[in-house]
Amino acid sequence: MTDLKQLPLRAVHAAHGAKFVPFAGFDMPVQYAAGVMAEHKHTRDKAGLFDVSHMGQVLLPLGADAALERLVPVDVIGLKGGRQRYGLFTNDAGGVLDDLMIARRAGDLFLVVNAARRDHDIAHLRATIDGVTEVTDRALLALQGPQAEAALARLLPEVTAMRFMDVAQIGWQGAELWVSRSGYTGEDGFEISVPTDRAEEIASTLLAMEEVLPIGLGARDSLRLEAGLHLYGQDLAEDISPIEAGLTWAINKIRRKGGAREGGFPGADRILDEMENGAPRRRVGLRPEGRAPMRASVPLFAAPEGGAQVGVVTSGGFGPTLGAPIAMALVDSAVPPGATLYGEVRGKRLPAAQTGLPFYTPTYKR
């Protein structure tokens, strides 16, 4: 049994009544005194502060952009300075090894990867790229919600000029903060990389503001589910292609068939073929008819009785903004889009309507 890693802000979490759970090797706050439902709604109404220091922060030399393109179906070479883009590491079978953020800054490329895939991703990068540096002396915070800009602008007036997916390095009282206008909630907001020894000071300053509450992993999950955002290990995996996962939009035109830098990433044959000819499965949203949540791994059927399984829930739970259960699922492409599906929950098949995604329309500041 390995010891859980502690977040640099553990004392701040504890002071706000955090309940801790193990997640990706870290002892993480799953909720605070307010509880998941209240935290979720607070983030949608005002501003929530998340400690996401468990995520991996990685720097690459600027000259590694072409090498990085050989690992992701994304236009990295054409990414402008001061901008960030969503990316995917694919495998030779056309599945997904991880999803990540890629930012081009004045002096380097800055990547943020999932905690559970950090060691994997760094080894994967180092196999073909020189100068891969893991950032180990920084915490990562996210401030999300309609009042996030007003709150952060009290410390960093520069952020009001940033648009969705802009990145900037901004000085604050002797510390350099790495700010991006992005997040994992469907709300406008920011992700802020801060020197570990200043993290508590910045978090406490933000939490002292009337509109800011600390938000745990529980609400992080329900917020991203409502926003239709993928969780690696559930909605994305090595045996799910980006096309099946509904991430065609993330494959930039220049890397698609007919593009100037077509293909050239792992699994390109399958992925580009699925773009043209369709994938065996597709991602759908589900709205269960009753109140019972359909959680990850609930099997889906086309009929209330009998018949073969036609899909599986990849993420599911309760959507506080909708006041109802919601889920994302992978279903066979042969399933008609309008058809009612039946999720088998505790031995009973319960009806669920297929819906588009997301459940909650993001409010990014574009």
Added chain:
Amino acid sequence: MKFTEEHEWLRADGDTVTVGITEHAATQLGDVVFVELPETGTTVVKDDEVVVIESVKAASDIMAPLDGEIVEVNEALADNPGLVNEDPLGEAWFFKIKANDPSQMDGYMDEAAYNKMIG
């Protein structure tokens, strides 16, 4: 009132026992969003899973604390599962069971012993 190690409370009225969960349990569960109740008339054996509670975080089961027959369930929880958080010891009772052997109650804790257990 008696308490089980599974954080249920039991209130006896003759051989009919009303069952709910404690405030401690409701707090641990977090916001309850769904309650699945047994059907009235179901015969149960102690430790049968009879109720499913889903919170925003996870699903948990409630076990029958006694052998007997479910004689009434709290339909209000189907429409308003949040009652479990608002009034766990009162309005959010789950079911009433007609006990085959009310002396099965004797094995459970009193309030002082339960409070000691949850520290």
